[in-house]
Amino acid sequence: DTAVSQTPKYLVTQMGNDKSIKCEQNLGHDTMYWYKQDSKKFLKIMFSYNNKELIINETVPNRFSPKSPDKAHLNLHINSLELGDSAVYFCASSQDPGLNTEAFFGQGTRLTVV
Amino acid sequence: RKEVEQDPGPFNVPEGATVAFNCTYSNSASQSFFWYRQDCRKEPKLLMSVYSSGNEDGRFTAQLNRASQYISLLIRDSKLSDSATYLCVVTGSSNTGKLIFGQGTTLQVKP
Numbered sequence: 001d002t003a004v005s006q007t008p009k010y011l012v013t014q015m016g017n018d019k020s021i022k023c024e025q026n027l028g029h030d031t032m033y034w035y036k037q038d039s040k041k042f043l044k045i046m047f048s049y050n051n052k053e054l055i056i057n058e059t060v061p062n063r064f065s066p067k068s069p070d071k072a073h074l075n076l077h078i079n080s081l082e083l084g085d086s087a088v089y090f091c092a093s094s095q096d097p098g099l100n101t102e103a104f105f106g107q108g109t110r111l112t113v114v
Numbered sequence: 115r116k117e118v119e120q121d122p123g124p125f126n127v128p129e130g131a132t133v134a135f136n137c138t139y140s141n142s143a144s145q146s147f148f149w150y151r152q153d154c155r156k157e158p159k160l161l162m163s164v165y166s167s168g169n170e171d172g173r174f175t176a177q178l179n180r181a182s183q184y185i186s187l188l189i190r191d192s193k194l195s196d197s198a199t200y201l202c203v204v205t206g207s208s209n210t211g212k213l214i215f216g217q218g219t220t221l222q223v224k225p
Contacts, residue, residue, distance in 0.1 A: 097211030
């Protein structure tokens with residue numbers, strides 16, 4: 001009965017490939033996010049969607065393209081993967097983007113680019 | 115300067131000890147404050163929100179000092195199960211839900 005689920009959990013791929021990570025939430029939340037956690041454990045926001053509309057787009061290479069087909073899904077497509085893209089990518093959702101709203105995270109996708 | 119700064123530790127304490135973590139943030143316009151917990155190779159989960167008046171949840175007490183831009187977490191009577199990384203989190207100044215994370219403080223509670 002997972003609240004925020006993302007697939008795959010592990011992804012090993014070669015440089016230059018294109019890959020996608022999928023995320024779904026069954027909490028009825030309006031807002032979904034992608035965060036990246038690098039090797040130094042810093043979690044940084046990449047994108048946020050509210051009701052399928054992009055509201056946050058941090059300084060992320062345009063090789064990264066989020067897509068939200070509906071408010072329960074937010075997928076992340078990455079083109080031309082580079083070694084530096086290796087990280088754990090977390091999807092999250094919250095009821096709304098307002099203050100004091102708890103964010104629920106998926107279990108993470110550990111991406112390794114070789 | 116990082117937006118949210120924490121001492122990464124690790125803090126190694128015996129069971130039953132009291133331990134305190136501190137955090138500072140740079141944006142005085144930040145409006146909401148949290149402590150999240152992240153177990154090894156797991157996702158972050160909300161531990162507690164932090165309110166200006168200070169708040170307590172069982173063995174955990176959180177404090178916020180807006181003037182000093184300082185947040186703290188106190189854990190009393192540490193349990194082995196408290197071993198984890200504790201992330202100090204603030205929101206940005208705009209109402210976007212963006213969470214800004216500190217690097218985390220690692221706690222290891224030993225028997």
